Amino acid sequence: xxxxxxxxxxxxxxxxxxxxxxxxxxxxxxxxxxxxxxxxxxxxxxxxxxxxxxxxxxxxxxxxxxxxxxxxxxxxxxxxxxxxxxxxxxxxxxxxxxxxxxxxxxxxxxxx
Amino acid sequence: xxxxxxxxxxxxxxxxxxxxxxxxxxxxxxxxxxxxxxxxxxxxxxxxxxxxxxxxxxxxxxxxxxxxxxxxxxxxxxxxxxxxxxxxxxxxxxxxxxxxxxxxxxxxxxxxxxx
Numbered sequence: 001x002x003x004x005x006x007x008x009x010x011x012x013x014x015x016x017x018x019x020x021x022x023x024x025x026x027x028x029x030x031x032x033x034x035x036x037x038x039x040x041x042x043x044x045x046x047x048x049x050x051x052x053x054x055x056x057x058x059x060x061x062x063x064x065x066x067x068x069x070x071x072x073x074x075x076x077x078x079x080x081x082x083x084x085x086x087x088x089x090x091x092x093x094x095x096x097x098x099x100x101x102x103x104x105x106x107x108x109x110x111x112x
Numbered sequence: 113x114x115x116x117x118x119x120x121x122x123x124x125x126x127x128x129x130x131x132x133x134x135x136x137x138x139x140x141x142x143x144x145x146x147x148x149x150x151x152x153x154x155x156x157x158x159x160x161x162x163x164x165x166x167x168x169x170x171x172x173x174x175x176x177x178x179x180x181x182x183x184x185x186x187x188x189x190x191x192x193x194x195x196x197x198x199x200x201x202x203x204x205x206x207x208x209x210x211x212x213x214x215x216x217x218x219x220x221x222x223x224x225x226x227x
């Protein structure tokens with residue numbers, strides 16, 4: 001059973017489109033995250049939710065909107081996609097006390 | 113200031129030898145956690161090892177060990193008996209305090225194991 005799953009795995013789209021990425025975890029964790037990994041492999045946190053509540057919202061354009069319908073799901077919606085949004089987006093989850101993060105397989109987004 | 117610093121963008125090691133990947137961190141919290149993750153060329157992020165700030169012993173997981181020097185604020189990853197499958201990008205990360213979500217990743221070190 002996949003612990004943290006993301007769909008889709010690949011996303012190729014045109015500039016200006018709106019797209020969503022879905023994430024689900026079956027680990028029973030309370031905290032979920034979205035990260036962006038750019039072409040240089042730098043990993044940057046975008047959002048973090050704890051029990052459906054937003055706890056971290058880094059400096060991310062407001063075209064990015066996370067939604068957590070329940071603590072097992074954290075989706076990411078992106079409006080008006082730009083070329084610079086091309087990256088790999090990782091979902092992760094963690095649990096107290098250690099908060100070791102378990103990552104999904106990543107969604108490779110390419111904006112043309 | 114960088115919270116996590118990995119000074120080695122790339123490292124090479126001969127198969128079966130040991131290698132140390134450096135990581136230094138910066139925090140004013142007394143309670144924190146340090147992690148290492150591996151990202152092979154296939155792209156997934158794999159958790160390797162954890163060290164808590166109050167843990168007196170260095171963490172070990174199989175061929176991985178964490179050389180934790182609290183006073184120097186360093187948390188180096190040691191991989192013993194390198195294998196070709198260890199070729200990957202390695203990230204050091206820190207969770208500050210006990211709050212979920214406060215995690216920072218370093219820029220990573222690319223390790224290449226030579227046959």
